[in-house]
Amino acid sequence: MELTATSNPVLPFRVGTFETIWEGLDYAARGETGCNFFSSRGAPARSLPYSEIRERALDLALRLSTLDLPRGSRFAIVAETSPHFLIFFYACQYVGLIPVPLPLSINLGGHDAHVARLRAMLAAAQPAAAVASRELLPTLAQAAAGLGARLIGTPEDFDALPAAGGALAPFNKDEPCYIQYSSGSTMDPKGVMVSQRAITTNARAIGRDGLRLRAGDRAASWLPLYHDMGLVGFCITPMLAQVSIDYLATSTFAVRPLTWLQLISERRCTIAFSPTFGYELCLRRAAKANAMNLDLSSWRVAGIGGEMIRPDVLEQFAAAFGPHGFDRRAFLPSYGLAEATLAVSFAPLGEGVVVDSVDRDKYEFTRRAVPVKSNGAAQRTRSFVACGSVLPEYAVEIRDDNGRTLPDRTIGRICIQGPSLMEGYYRNPAATRQMKLADGWLDTGDMGYAVGGTLFVTGRRKDMIICNGRNIWPQDLEWAVESLADVRTGSVAAFSVDDDDGDERVVIVVECYFAEPARQRALVQDISAIIHRTAGVHCEVMLVPARTLIFTSSGKLSRAAAKARYLNDGLRAIDVGIDATPAYGFDAEQRIAAAG
Amino acid sequence: MEPEVESPEIDSIVSDLCDMLQRYNKEQIALGAETSLSSELNIDSVEVMDLIMEIEDKFDIDIPINLISDVETVADLARLVHERMKGG
Numbered sequence: 181m182e183l184t185a186t187s188n189p190v191l192p193f194r195v196g197t198f199e200t201i202w203e204g205l206d207y208a209a210r211g212e213t214g215c216n217f218f219s220s221r222g223a224p225a226r227s228l229p230y231s232e233i234r235e236r237a238l239d240l241a242l243r244l245s246t247l248d249l250p251r252g253s254r255f256a257i258v259a260e261t262s263p264h265f266l267i268f269f270y271a272c273q274y275v276g277l278i279p280v281p282l283p284l285s286i287n288l289g290g291h292d293a294h295v296a297r298l299r300a301m302l303a304a305a306q307p308a309a310a311v312a313s314r315e316l317l318p319t320l321a322q323a324a325a326g327l328g329a330r331l332i333g334t335p336e337d338f339d340a341l342p343a344a345g346g347a348l349a350p351f352n353k354d355e356p357c358y359i360q361y362s363s364g365s366t367m368d369p370k371g372v373m374v375s376q377r378a379i380t381t382n383a384r385a386i387g388r389d390g391l392r393l394r395a396g397d398r399a400a401s402w403l404p405l406y407h408d409m410g411l412v413g414f415c416i417t418p419m420l421a422q423v424s425i426d427y428l429a430t431s432t433f434a435v436r437p438l439t440w441l442q443l444i445s446e447r448r449c450t451i452a453f454s455p456t457f458g459y460e461l462c463l464r465r466a467a468k469a470n471a472m473n474l475d476l477s478s479w480r481v482a483g484i485g486g487e488m489i490r491p492d493v494l495e496q497f498a499a500a501f502g503p504h505g506f507d508r509r510a511f512l513p514s515y516g517l518a519e520a521t522l523a524v525s526f527a528p529l530g531e532g533v534v535v536d537s538v539d540r541d542k543y544e545f546t547r548r549a550v551p552v553k554s555n556g557a558a559q560r561t562r563s564f565v566a567c568g569s570v571l572p573e574y575a576v577e578i579r580d581d582n583g584r585t586l587p588d589r590t591i592g593r594i595c596i597q598g599p600s601l602m603e604g605y606y607r608n609p610a611a612t613r614q615m616k617l618a619d620g621w622l623d624t625g626d627m628g629y630a631v632g633g634t635l636f637v638t639g640r641r642k643d644m645i646i647c648n649g650r651n652i653w654p655q656d657l658e659w660a661v662e663s664l665a666d667v668r669t670g671s672v673a674a675f676s677v678d679d680d681d682g683d684e685r686v687v688i689v690v691e692c693y694f695a696e697p698a699r700q701r702a703l704v705q706d707i708s709a710i711i712h713r714t715a716g717v718h719c720e721v722m723l724v725p726a727r728t729l730i731f732t733s734s735g736k737l738s739r740a741a742a743k744a745r746y747l748n749d750g751l752r753a754i755d756v757g758i759d760a761t762p763a764y765g766f767d768a769e770q771r772i773a774a775a776g
Numbered sequence: 777m778e779p780e781v782e783s784p785e786i787d788s789i790v791s792d793l794c795d796m797l798q799r800y801n802k803e804q805i806a807l808g809a810e811t812s813l814s815s816e817l818n819i820d821s822v823e824v825m826d827l828i829m830e831i832e833d834k835f836d837i838d839i840p841i842n843l844i845s846d847v848e849t850v851a852d853l854a855r856l857v858h859e860r861m862k863g864g
Binding site for chain 1: 802803812813814819824825829832838841842843844845846
């Protein structure tokens with residue numbers, strides 16, 4: 181099979197100078213680049229130049245127009261990594277319908293939970309029509325039952341609509357583009373309404389300023405197309421710069437992560453992104469890479485985003501794949517969120533991961549990120565990754581709870597301003613008000629600090645635990661607990677509840693995957709001990725059965741849901757026969773010892 | 777609930793799968809057609825992906841991961857493998 185070219189021999193390279201998505205596709209379609217889809221074993225399966233994507237999108241748009249749906253009606257698309265997704269997404273652009281990408285499930289036995297999650301999204305978006313492949317249609321139909329969609333079908337069903345009498349009605353630059361569901365818990369999904377202006381502006385900034393896209397760039401991606409990083413970063417932004425993309429299904433990556441690296445090596449890709457855990461999955465299989473003859477020297481931008489960046493994993497990845505041509509300077513930490521369309525800041529290209537090591541006690545007690553001296557080896561430290569400075573035309577401020585701007589190296593709320601901020605969550609003014617500030621800025625909900633214009637992200641504000649005057653970030657506790665041999669990654673929720681005397685106490689809920697009482701008792705003790713070592717606080721440890729904890733629609737553990745269920749006595753604890761709730765609080769001796 | 781009557785092919789796949797699952801059987805529970813992969817074997821999400829890869833390699837099939845949300849027991853998994861071997 182012939183794959184799409186890496187660069188256009190004649191058509192001039194234009195990075196994002198378009199005011200609507202379809203203008204960008206019209207332009208890209210004049211060249212030879214496009215999208216390629218690879219099988220689960222990494223073999224080429226389908227290849228569609230942008231010209232063919234446009235042609236098929238236009239044909240479908242004509243057919244959809246015969247449905248006479250009101251302009252701005254939502255069109256739900258189960259976002260498999262497939263040619264159909266691209267064709268339906270772009271067809272909507274030509275006919276004034278708002279596409280709503282929907283997630284897939286890859287959880288064993290997760291059918292019912294997935295249906296519930298889809299149903300909540302569908303109830304919020306109220307689509308007029310919905311499409312899924314033949315395999316996934318029964319699940320979609322089950323989720324959408326009774327919600328009023330006029331048409332639910334396979335791509336072939338929509339392709340069979342008559343084209344006669346149809347007319348195009350493309351979105352103009354002042355209209356919407358799509359709805360992104362990636363925030364909020366499973367049961368309260370929040371759909372970011374992304375406008376044409378927001379997407380074209382952010383894509384231009386990413387392509388021109390963040391990645392400095394150039395002729396000869398080629399993207400590789402396994403990121404789900406229902407996520408902002410997959411959709412904006414590895415579908416729309418490359419298209420608006422006429423860059424070819426090589427796609428692997430997310431599930432292929434999950435089963436065979438090295439296929440991603442193989443693709444980059446064989447197709448000479450230059451740009452690929454992943455959250456830290458994707459690099460971690462590759463590391464688990466690193467031993468198999470030796471037989472693969474990988475050459476990763478073409479990979480100039482190995483982006484990291486989407487969750488807290490863990491520098492130790494990236495360091496191990498660079499060490500393991502350095503012998504295969506990977507250049508650690510290719511690492512590009514970034515920061516963004518769906519509410520800003522995607523990207524807010526990128527580290528400088530070519531510098532790799534830069535870490536700021538700060539004094540852990542000062543960080544926790546004084547909310548200051550004070551760098552450790554090189555001779556301070558005995559100090560407790562905490563490392564944060566530099567996420568660069570904000571893109572041009574964007575601004576970031578670290579603010580306190582009263583909205584005042586904080587000085588450098590003081591931890592506060594990351595607030596942003598820029599041309600691609602959402603106007604709001606779709607039909608959810610209450611959730612919108614929590615994010616949008618009166619002065620037009622957006623409170624990201626994240627905590628961080630700045631140093632000379634460089635942003636460091638330290639955690640999520642709404643989850644922060646304040647215990648005995650100490651600020652504790654729950655992911656720190658979760659990571660610590662996950663480091664225990666008997667605890668699985670992603671099976672821990674840490675949060676605080678208000679104590680009678682107005683203080684907070686820490687609760688750690690851990691899914692337990694074995695039944696022996698003695699081993700459970702030992703685990704509870706180990707968890708208490710490691711929490712104490714990590715944060716210097718006592719905690720209540722609750723073991724719960726496997727698969728008790730709830731995840732958000734983007735796959736993140738929902739601490740808020742765990743806390744709500746804890747408070748409502750909705751969690752069934754495993755009785756381990758010991759009092760797992762020792763005296764709360766912090767005795768003076770420990771406090772002094774910790775403060776040094 | 778009455779156990780479903782399975783074809784000999786599926787019985788044979790169940791037996792192969794039980795052998796493969798031993799590696800993930802940390803509690804050394806008895807494995808059979810009705811063993812629940814998630815609640816009894818407690819196989820985690822990363823291990824599931826390892827298992828899928830082994831199954832794909834052993835039976836020379838592709839398993840669309842989207843279909844595993846309907847898999848609860850070893851027998852469910854065997855039926856899925858059987859369908860894919862028939863080119864389903």
